[in-house]
Amino acid sequence: MISPVNHEVIPLVDLKAQSRAIKRDVLRRMEAVIDDARYILGKEVTEFEEQFAQYCGTNHCIGMANGTEAIHMALRALEIGPGDEVITAGNSFAATAFAIAYAGAEAVFVDIDPADFNIDTTLIEAAITDKTKAIIPVHLFGQPARMNEIMEIGRRHGLKVVEDAAQAHGAELDGQRCGSFGDIGCFSFYPGKNLGAFGDGGAVVTNDPELAERLRLLRNYGQKQKNRHDTLGFNCRLDTLQACVLLSKMQHIEGWTEQRRQVAQWYREELDGTNFELPQAHDDSRHVYHLFVVRTKQRERLMSALADQNIHTGIHYPNPLSTAGSFANSPTIPMGLPVCTEVASEIVSLPMYPEMTREQVERVCLAVRQIVEQEELVG
Numbered sequence: 001m002i003s004p005v006n007h008e009v010i011p012l013v014d015l016k017a018q019s020r021a022i023k024r025d026v027l028r029r030m031e032a033v034i035d036d037a038r039y040i041l042g043k044e045v046t047e048f049e050e051q052f053a054q055y056c057g058t059n060h061c062i063g064m065a066n067g068t069e070a071i072h073m074a075l076r077a078l079e080i081g082p083g084d085e086v087i088t089a090g091n092s093f094a095a096t097a098f099a100i101a102y103a104g105a106e107a108v109f110v111d112i113d114p115a116d117f118n119i120d121t122t123l124i125e126a127a128i129t130d131k132t133k134a135i136i137p138v139h140l141f142g143q144p145a146r147m148n149e150i151m152e153i154g155r156r157h158g159l160k161v162v163e164d165a166a167q168a169h170g171a172e173l174d175g176q177r178c179g180s181f182g183d184i185g186c187f188s189f190y191p192g193k194n195l196g197a198f199g200d201g202g203a204v205v206t207n208d209p210e211l212a213e214r215l216r217l218l219r220n221y222g223q224k225q226k227n228r229h230d231t232l233g234f235n236c237r238l239d240t241l242q243a244c245v246l247l248s249k250m251q252h253i254e255g256w257t258e259q260r261r262q263v264a265q266w267y268r269e270e271l272d273g274t275n276f277e278l279p280q281a282h283d284d285s286r287h288v289y290h291l292f293v294v295r296t297k298q299r300e301r302l303m304s305a306l307a308d309q310n311i312h313t314g315i316h317y318p319n320p321l322s323t324a325g326s327f328a329n330s331p332t333i334p335m336g337l338p339v340c341t342e343v344a345s346e347i348v349s350l351p352m353y354p355e356m357t358r359e360q361v362e363r364v365c366l367a368v369r370q371i372v373e374q375e376e377l378v379g
């Protein structure tokens with residue numbers, strides 16, 4: 001039976017719901033900062049860095065201005081730059097590749113495994129040249145990349161590993177948190193991320209005390225003491241007011257992550273038995289569902305049918321990075337990106353946020369099933 005059309009909007013991401021839960025606590029913390037006028041590298045930044053390092057299971061966390069700069073600073077700290085090549089997945093958000101370019105290095109894109117949308121580890125070695133210095137696996141959509149294989153390839157070829165964990169706060173592989181496998185792990189706190197500020201924010205985590213020290217200098221004009229600039233530094237500090245938001249949200253992140261996993265489970269139950277392709281999650285991993293991305297050859301029809309019912313969807317991301325104009329001259333590997341290209345034309349992100357109710361998931365799935373069933377009748 002088809003239920004009456006319900007026109008209440010189901011957004012792709014609902015940031016307002018989260019803000020309601022923490023608003024008072026955030027304002028209380030912000031008021032203390034404002035009263036003391038400690039806007040730059042205030043004690044809330046340090047407090048957050050301590051909490052986030054512990055959350056990731058690493059010794060150090062250094063707050064950054066955003067996730068893109070986190071990756072850029074990580075490459076600078078590892079002294080990767082002009083003449084060097086950095087391998088990454090061909091289907092990431094453009095920022096991963098931009099950060100490589102900011103460091104002056106060349107991005108080399110490797111194809112993905114269609115099962116989990118992460119870098120295909122069997123293709124990495126073919127992309128390594130004598131210029132390769134690092135691999136940046138991306139834990140896309142909140143699913144850990146195959147870090148054991150990637151770390152092994154890194155060791156075998158003497159390459160650094162920088163994790164792009166911008167979508168994977170709290171994700172785990174064999175009980176170990178994303179960001180803690182490689183030399184440096186990079187996070188974004190863009191508002192829509194699983195842990196998001198009220199503006200831009202980011203961080204790097206590492207176990208290496210020397211890298212941590214270098215990263216602290218890099219983010220703050222290279223200053224060990226005021227007006228001593230021993231290295232080329234940048235201004236990419238995490239803002240104290242944003243640290244207030246992150247401290248408040250740290251108290252909820254585990255609950256919110258479990259709610260995301262529950263929403264994913266509801267989707268699976270509701271779409272079970274259709275021939276619809278759902279995201280696969282590895283048994284050894286904790287997928288944190290930054291996005292719930294499904295695959296269908298009927299994407300345009302599905303998106304417009306959902307839009308007609310006020311259900312918002314997205315595409316993450318519509319084009320492989322190698323097709324972005326700014327990377328047209330990047331070194332290409334012989335096998336190209338056939339999987340990235342095919343997947344990019346078939347993926348669609350369904351609404352996913354911790355506060356999503358079972359009723360909302362049912363409404364989305366009812367609309368999805370109607371399309372799938374019509375398809376089966378026609379096809």
Ligand SMILES: *Cc1c(COP(=O)(O)O)cnc(C)c1O
Binds near residue numbers: 068164166
């Ligand atoms: C969001 C994101 C970034 C960039 O983070 P910003 O904070 O927006 O600069 C990098 N990589 C991935 C995979 C992302 O999702």
